[in-house]
Amino acid sequence: MPVPVLTVDGPSGSGKGTLAQTLAQHLGWHLLDSGALYRIVGLVAVEQGVDFDDEIGLAAIAGHLDIRFTPANPGEPAAVLLSGRDISSDVRSEQSGYYASRVAVFSAVRSGLLALQRGFAKAPGLVADGRDMGTDVFTDAPLKIFLTASAEQRAERRYKQLIDKGESVNLAALLEDIRLRDKRDSERAIAPLRPASDAVLIDSTALNREEVFQRVIELLRLRSLI
Numbered sequence: 001m002p003v004p005v006l007t008v009d010g011p012s013g014s015g016k017g018t019l020a021q022t023l024a025q026h027l028g029w030h031l032l033d034s035g036a037l038y039r040i041v042g043l044v045a046v047e048q049g050v051d052f053d054d055e056i057g058l059a060a061i062a063g064h065l066d067i068r069f070t071p072a073n074p075g076e077p078a079a080v081l082l083s084g085r086d087i088s089s090d091v092r093s094e095q096s097g098y099y100a101s102r103v104a105v106f107s108a109v110r111s112g113l114l115a116l117q118r119g120f121a122k123a124p125g126l127v128a129d130g131r132d133m134g135t136d137v138f139t140d141a142p143l144k145i146f147l148t149a150s151a152e153q154r155a156e157r158r159y160k161q162l163i164d165k166g167e168s169v170n171l172a173a174l175l176e177d178i179r180l181r182d183k184r185d186s187e188r189a190i191a192p193l194r195p196a197s198d199a200v201l202i203d204s205t206a207l208n209r210e211e212v213f214q215r216v217i218e219l220l221r222l223r224s225l226i
């Protein structure tokens, strides 16, 4: 029996990170936060002085990452360990999101991370969160979700998150940033953000977290995956 993989792709702020984490905890399945891997490649590049235009140098970093996600407590994100060092707060910073978007455009970086990502598919199952989980990394996954929400809704959610963290932010600037990032992610030549042809689209603009979660659980049941 192959290990069941549930892919959750979509733009930033669609709620896919929280959805994937909640599903993994509920199902007792492993979780792959693939965005974190791109963020870490960016962080290591800065640490080692590798330029963001140096595709070969960045790919070498991607191919040699020693990463562990510690099991999370319910409702909390997993800690991220790089060669045993806890880098969780750096990984979740706005800065590393920017680094990730710079390194993610290179095909050598993307292919350098493939084996690492596929290695997360272990029994009893995997929830894989990202942009290209259903289109490139786990093309045979028996259930693929593409989660979207309007740019306005995503900006508002992000705004609330940052305010809760005590950061001073501007809603209009966040919206502009989200629109630009969407454009860059969906128009790039390598692995553009798009739903897999066999993905189920869920628009979370008018749905709360629980409703989205229940929808996916229902789909998993319908496909006899749980």
Ligand code: DC
Pocket (backbone or CB within 6 Å): 012, 034, 035, 036, 038, 039, 097, 100, 101, 102, 104, 129, 130, 131, 132, 133, 185
């Ligand atoms: O989901 P996130 O915010 O952690 O992603 C950070 C960046 O990494 C974002 O610009 C898109 C990119 N990314 C990607 O290209 N492919 C993935 N599977 C995950 C993230």
